Every structure is written in structure tokens, then in C-alpha cells.
């Protein structure tokens with residue numbers, strides 16, 4: 508049985524296949540409308556979410572399946588002290604596949620061992636968020652038609668931003684990719700990403716503070732929110748949260764085919780004035796996320812497409 512805990516659980520060939528399926532779903536939704544009739548997805552969300560949970564639910568409904576679950580830990584037996592292992596083992600009796608979001612890093616791994624059905628990590632603490640990466644990859648593919656030879660700038664909270672960690676792992680597997688990490692000192696990319704992911708593959712990267720210094724080099728600019736809920740200290744959050752605000756003025760030196768991304772929710776990092784720029788792709792990511800989750804659920808349930 509296959510789970511998706513880390514984006515590296517999928518080979519680049521499998522990602523290519525998911526992109527083909529997602530594009531076909533977008534073009535021919537009727538073909539997929541009854542593929543999962545009688546199947547059930549459980550969404551176990553121990554942490555707040557709008558897009559990811561609703562996107563999983565919409566994905567399952569559009570495949571003809573049904574959904575059950577909870578959207579906060581307080582409405583599950585976690586509030587009574589039940590372990591993740593036990594909750595998932597129970598839910599595995601009601602559902603054919605589980606999407607789990609949890610504030611603790613590694614919780615979906617524990618779930619996968621006990622569930623008896625495929626488990627998808629829908630975000631674990633400040634660690635990983637592989638299905639957001641699938642949405643990001645489809646967005647990049649649709650704009651660039653390649654993952655090779657791209658200079659990828661990631662800006663904001665690179666320390667706690669789990670979508671950043673998964674995207675770097677995924678993009679590091681393609682030829683000629685360079686990373687530019689734009690962050691304050693306190694929110695730098697975790698060292699394990701440098702030592703375990705980039706250095707062994709000899710992938711070039713730079714770490715800078717000013718977005719303006721690198722804007723003209725970038726093919727992708729991936730903005731992120733400062734993850735206040737993972738800070739231990741409110742004063743640090745308030746001091747750092749508005750470090751980067753992307754405005755039309757800051758985009759003046761940028762490439763004409765720059766792809767501007769953000770996993771959302773946006774707080775202040777991108778001025779709403781950027782939304783009408785044709786390079787702004789953050790709302791495309793939302794729809795792409797639904798198509799990729801549909802393709803992923805079909806794959807993990809081993810349904811032929």
C-alpha cells in the first residue's frame with residue numbers, strides 16, 4: 508500500500524503521470540465524475556485549514572466519492588487524550604483513504620503505520636506539505652512547460668514554512684535548478700535542507716536578505732506567510748511578520764515571464780495591487796491543487812484512469 512508522507516515518496520516519473528492525469532481531469536471532468544462512487548475519504552484535520560481540507564473534499568466529491576472527518580482537534584477524541592495511532596486505526600475502519608493535517612511533525616508517519624488504508628500528509632507542523640507541492644508543480648508546469656533550468660526564489664518564513672521544504676525537495680531533482688533563499692536571519696531555511704538535500708546533489712543556492720537584490724534573476728518567486736502559530740514569542744512574530752511585502756514597484760526589474768506564487772493564506776506579503784498582474788499565479792495554485800489531489804487519490808486507490 509502506498510502513502511504520501513513526503514514528496515520524495517513519488518518519483519519524478521510518477522509526478523509526470525499525476526500532471527498528465529490532472530490536466531486530463533481539468534479538460535474532461537465528466538470522464539472522472541463516477542470513478543470513486545462508493546469510496547470514502549476521511550479528512551482528519553488537527554490544525555486549521557481552508558484550502559487544503561476543502562480541496563481534498565472537493566476532489567473526492569468530484570470523483571463521485573464521499574467524505575467524512577473533522578476540522579479541529581477539539582471536536583475529535585484527541586481532546587480526550589486519544590493517540591494519533593488509535594484515532595487513525597479507528598478511522599481506517601470507516602474510510603478507504605485518509606488525509607491528515609497535524610501540528611506535530613511526523614504524525615502522518617505514525618498514522619500510516621496503523622491506518623490500514625493509504626494516508627496522505629496534508630501538512631505536519633513546520634515539516635512537510637507534499638500535496639501543496641503537487642499544486643505548486645502543476646502551476647509551474649502549466650506556465651513553464653519544464654522544471655529544468657529555473658531559478659527559484661523562496662521568500663519569507665523559510666524556517667517554519669512547510670510548503671517551502673517540500674517544494675525545495677521536489678525541485679532539487681531537476682536539471683539546472685538554482686535556489687535563492689530570501690529571508691531574515693531568524694527565518695532562514697533549515698540547515699538540514701542545505702546539508703541533506705542541496706549539498707549532496709551539488710545544487711547551487713544563495714541566501715540573501717533583500718528581495719530587490721535578486722528580483723531580476725528569478726523565474727519563480729514563491730512568497731510565504733510568517734508562520735505566527737509556530738513562534739514561541741509573540742514579540743518576534745510582530746517584529747518579523749511584515750519583513751517582505753511584494754508590491755508592483757518591487758516587480759519593476761522582474762522578468763516578464765516570472766511566475767509569482769504563494770500557497771495562501773496571504774496576510775500582508777503580497778499587496779492586493781499585484782493580484783491583477785498576469786504573472787500572479789497564486790489563485791491558479793488553488794484550482795491546480797484540487798486537480799492534483801484528484802489525480803493523487805486515484806493513484807493511491809489504484810484506480811485505472
Ligand code: NCD
Nearest residue numbers: 558559630670732770771772
Ligand atoms: C500552507 C500551510 O498550511 O502550510 N497553506 C496551505 O496549505 N495552502 C501555508 C500557510 O499556512 O502559510
